[in-house]
Amino acid sequence: MKLTVLGCSGSIPGPDSPASGYLLEAGGTRIVLDLGNGTLGTLQRFADPFQVDALLLSHLHPDHCADVGALTVLRRYHPDPPRDPVQRRLPVLAPPEAPERLAALYAPSAAERAGTDLSDVYEFRPPPEEPVHIGPFEVRAFPVTHVCPTWGFRIAAEGRVLAYTGDTGPCAELTELARGADVLLSEASWADFAEAPDGLHLSGRQAAEAADAAGARQLLLTHVQPWVEGRAVLEEARERFASAELVEAGRTYTV
Template sequence: MDLSLTVLGCATPYPSTDNPCSGYLVSHDDTRVWMDAGTGTLGPLQRHTRLEDLDAIWISHLHADHSADLLTAYYALLFADVSRDPVPLYGPPGIADRLAGFLTNGPVRSPIEDAFEVIELRDGLQAAVGSMRMTTAAVEHAIPAFGVRIEAGGVSLTYSGDTAPCPRLTELANGTDLLLCESESTEKTPDMVHHTPEDAGDTAAAAQARRLVITHVGRFLAPQEAVTRASARFSGSVDYAEPGTTFRVG
């Protein structure tokens, strides 16, 4: 199987009736990684894979629209019909205590580690997950946040997470076959922590990416308008991360 990206949802900052928040399934051969677990993504994830078959979960940052469905995944993994070892969970520093803070309802801390094998992200972290190799880079957001490059089968996919344009993301995406880049901001501001569509095009061009997929488009911007604006800055293929779409990489 080729390296592929399936869009579970990309809404921000809350789900719409037909679009969950940020979440993606990355697949190659028999390896499957749930990349961001935003509100509402656990449901569509199960159209494509069982929780028993996930090789890892990777979380870019701890805003709810990228991580909230970890809470319901916890209950599925420990108290329902799922039987498996703890899922490797790659996430920002403090993710285990953050989850425990939400899930603990008494004097005894909820057994987060019984559901998730937590690996804290750091800039430059490299990890092999099945047939995939993942490289993480710290990016520039309001809280600790990371982008990731996933390589398998001779091709690569790079995901921005949430971030303002920054050198580390451009370096991470250098020569990538597909750049999945957020585009929440409608216009530049002095304190921006997101890309505009033009920024996404600029990042893709600077990284010499082969293809750009726009995601996490803000609610005051139509997806096709975001694609058009990004295309003015990037000469390669530009698409929108329509929920339910699977992109073949390479």
């Protein structure tokens, strides 16, 4: 399984990275996890967006889904789209309110928001809390703790397992999500501090504790906010979990 980081900046795009987005490839199948601000541009360096087989959205904050608006433009107006109309409808596994929220994002005006329909380009499905298959990938979603409905994804293919937290605060579901995973791709928005808000994000230390509790083999840290020193986040994670690494936008990792 190959993981390419399209963007890894937390909360907003940063000077060196778009917001959250990740491309997973196995056996000729491609899925994208989140598509935050700026990630569609990076995606085009690594894959034809029409050759993506599914889009998984952990939640509907802009830093995880804003580029769906741009993707809609591409899929509707590209001069050479796939001829098969079924192939033009991208499966999107996302929170239940995604059809309405993403239609509002794309709508040309407030007056036309109610009449905007994206079903010609997307096939919306809820996050699968029971395993589903997309080509060689087995995907299962786990609800996690955040300020809006949010899911992490556990994805298996070719005998390997990647667990992706999405955005989350500490919660028991992280252990099941990442249990025995080869790679835990975990948000770590900041270095630990006493006044950190509850149920919003993980620190580097908390991401490491989640990886350790789940028995994950490797921890990849992402979603560090651009005003936070990434080295400090990594150092506190490595104090608890030695196999921790800070991801970089545009880099590819083998799971």
